[in-house]
Structures are given as structure tokens and as C-alpha cells.
Amino acid sequence: MPKPGPEGTRVESELGPHRTSGRGAPAWIPARTGSTSSVRPTGDIVALSWPGYRCGIAVHGRSPSPHARAQWVRFVDPRGGTGSAMDIDRFTTLVAQLAGIDRASSQRVVEAVLSTLAEHLSRGEAADVLVRLPPELQPYLHTAGSPERFGVAEFVHRVARRDGSDPGTAEKLAAAVFLVLRQAIGEDEFADLSAQLPREYAPLLSGRSVLDPSERMLARIASLNDTSVEQARRLTEAVLETLAQRIAPGDVVDLAARLPVQLHQPLRRGVESPDRRMSAREFAARVSDRAGIDVERAVRDIPAVLAVLRSDMGDEFFDIRVQLPGDYWPLLGIGPADRGSGKAGDRRG
Template sequence: MDYDDFISLVEQTIGTDRETAERAAQATLATLGEHLGRDVCRQLVPQLPPALGGWLFSEGAAQGFEVTEFLRRIAERERTDTATAERHARAVLMALGRALTDDAYAHMVSRLSNDYVPLLPKGPTAGGAASLSAFLGGVSARAGVDTDTARRITDVVLQTLGERIGPGEVDDLLTQLPVGLHTALKRGAFAANDRTRSLSADEFLNRIAERLGIPPDTPGLPPARAREYTRAVFNTLRQTVREEFFDVTDQLPNEYWDLVARRT
């Protein structure tokens, strides 16, 4: 693949102009090079057109930062937001997967932690996790709230879920959810303890209600709005991660069934 083919593929995938595609490619490859370090970059650069190889190559040692820092650096280089950086990074990594040999691409991916999986292509075209906007749109429609409120609800429910389930299930969800949702899950997993991992369904909902500032309808019982919001997030989660959703909910007792049962 030559330079023009690479940039054209990024341009078509993003659905933008050539200048934006070039800026996205340069920012993503430069940041990837910082993550991988010079030793890995030396193996990849000869397979790329000179301009692209120059963007990727790094003189320093591998920095190995998490995907949230990866996207922050791309956004800073592009002077854009992290949601746009995430979309651009997916397109560039898809093109990179086409440009490198299978062995070289596999070697590169082996140097990325699991939280990078949502950025990687699946199959012949760019797949990866659902976009953040699509996930929040699902929550918004199901809960009957605006996007900003859907974001707040989603973060609180995922944080509380991260406290309730095991670290293995959190790690599995991170490989399939938009990177913009990772922080809430990780925050919950970091705060988890024996107490949070045994929360009853009512305690789970009351914790969500407290974090969202929802007053109780009846003292001691979870507010109906907290239940409605949690169902909206869980049903969007089911649609997004599919089979993994059953692995996650399998960790929850039967009293959670009303929250995780399929709804529109």
C-alpha cells in the first residue's frame, strides 16, 4: 500500500477531507510510536511508505501508556476532542492493518493492552466497539433523557457495576465498550471490595440514586427513576456487547433479573 492509498482509506473511513485524514494519520502514528518505542517501530517502519514510517518511528523507549492517554495525545496533536480522536484512531489502525503483513500487525497488537481492543479492526473492515455516541444514543432513547443526562447516567451505572462484578468481567467489558466509557468502569473496579461485590439489587439501585441525586419515592426503597435508568443502561449494554453481557450478568444473583431482563 502506498501513501496515497493509505490516506485515501483513512479519508473514506472517517468520511472527511484529505487534510483531516493526513492530520489524523500523523497524530495517530506518532502517538503509537511513542507507545511502542524504537525497537518495535524499527520492525514496522520498513513495511510502510517513507512518510508514514517517519511519522511512526520513535527514538525513545516504549512508554506503554493506557488507551485513554493514547487518545488524549492524539486529540492534543489534532487539536480536537477525544471522541473525534477515537474515531480517527480506529480508521488509521484499520489502514495500518492493511499496510502491514499479518505477522507484523500481530506483533504490534501484542504490544497493546486489552483496553486498546475497541480501537482495533475486526474482520476485513473496521469494526471494534460501538461508538460512544451510539451507546449514549441508546441510553438516551430508552431513558427518555438528553445526551448529557444519558452520559451522566451511564457513567454512574457503569461505575457501580464495576464495583459489583469481578475484575475479570470488567476487563472483558473494556475490550468491547467505547474507550470513553472505560474510566467509569475502571473507577468502580478500583473502589471495589468485598462489600460492594455483595450488593443486593436494592442496594445497587440506592447507590445509583444517591450518586445521581435522585430522591427516594419511599424511604428505604430504590426510586423508580433509578430502576428505569439502570434498565436503560443495561439494555444498551446488552445490545453492544451481546454474549459478554450474559457472562457479566451471570455474576449477579437472581434478584437482579428485573434489571437485566431484555427490554426494548
């Protein structure tokens, strides 16, 4: 694997030290001796050319050309460090043990967490951490773009999407990775990393639960619809307000008892303007207007919210379901095969 290094990092090779001019870019050098080299950064590529020899290029995330004889260079932290004291096997084994998963799964989780972290950090911030990681993991933290600043719920959602897990699982897995990352890069560097992240990340960085119940619920909905957590929040609040208009007040109370308190306000707004005869078409139109999305998108995304409600409420969701006529079935995720089979009336989560 290529091993990126920050700007000004010293490169140790059999030809002696050279300096890279590309920050965080992967690099490699020919194994054979030669004369003076030059380093040319080209985006995510660093090419080291040697007179009389082929030019070797290592692209981020890929192996070098098979036509060139090469060895990976070793990047040395200008502050005196010599890279990670923890190799890839030790890193993934510790994550596997902490998370209770197998080694193959731990490799995938580590890649998902580091790739998501790279999206949040600037190139300089990422480079400071990157030089202390095992070489095989460094490409995942390499970043060439502008940092995206997003909250911890969105962080967990992105990890879940990359790992193919649910947000609750992704939260626990990410916490395990951060615990091992702390060991790998050292306390001082980890403190610098923590300072670059919002305070809401603190529990996750300490290996603790970070999502409150509402964020966990929204992350599940975001995962089902493949949207951001903020989009899921707007959609969920719109669905809850509209649903509270459509169903009986007593069932709104039961629904509120099963929901995180942060999501009670939309229910209160809905109860204040009841509309018990609202059709499914009007339901989707109101959700569309409140969430700021088009009606077609609302029809496609509403079932995810109702599916999560059904899962969390269990049998009590049936009391809501029986108040909604057949035109609501697509919004409830009831397909044509279920409509005539008797399953539609028995869907209780």
C-alpha cells in the first residue's frame, strides 16, 4: 500500500533523505540506486522520477505499476516520530476484540471510520494523524478536498452506510476504532485530533455511546432512505405532524410515549389542527410541503418513517394502522401481494 506523508516530511530511502512537496500524497521510490530524484505532486499522485529509470507512480488506494521495481518509502514525522508503533494486524485485531467481530469485518469497519473521518478533516489535520498510522491504513485518511463539517449523528450514519450496518451497530464499532486509534497515534496526537472535532464527538472518541434516542432513530431512517440525518429529521417531523392530524388524539398520546421527547413538538402541532378525513394524497402533499421536498420524493421516503415507527411501537402501531384506509397502503409499505392476503390488517411491526 502507498504511504502518504505531509508536506515537508522527510523520506528515508536507500539513496538517503529526500523531501516530498505534496501534502498527504502517496509516494514510492524505485528500489534500485540512481542519481538525483525529483518529486512532483499531481493531485492524489506523487511521481518520483530517476534519470535512466522508469518513473514510478503510486495512486491513492492502488498499488504501483507492476512494470516498475519499487519499495514503499518510510515517512518520518518532522516532530521526531517515526510513524505508527502499531502494525495493521495489531490494529485490526484490537478493533475486532473490542467490537466483538471477526478480523475481516474489523478491517472493513476501520476503513469506513477513517474514510468518514477524512471527510471531516482538512488536509493538514489528516496528515498529522496519517503519518502515525500503519501504512496499509494511511490511504483511507488521505484527503485532497475541502473538509466537510458535520455532526456526530451524520458521522455515524456515514460509517453505517459504508460498513453496511445499522446506525446503532456503527456507533459501537466506531467507538472501538477510536479507542484503538488513540493507542496507535499516541495521547498527544489524539488530543490534537479531538480538538479538531465538535464537542459532541467527545463520548464517541472515549468509546462511549454518543447518539441520543432521537438521533439514533433519525439515523435509522436516513439509512433506509439513503439521505443525510438532517434530511431525515425534516422528513420525520413532517410525517409526525401530519400523522397527528390524521389519527385519534388518544393514539397520538400513545405514539408520543414511544418517541424520544425531542420529537414530541411535531405531534403537538398536529393535534392542534386535526383532519381525520385526510386522504393519503393530501397526507403526502402536506409532508412534501413541510419537509421541503417534492411529492414524488415524499411518497418514496414516508414508508421508511412509518416502518421505524412500526418497529418501535410493536403491537400499538396496529391501532394507528386500522385508522388509515386502503389508499394509505403504499405509504405504509404494504405491497399488492399483501393487500388481498389478509396480511395488510395484521401488520404489527
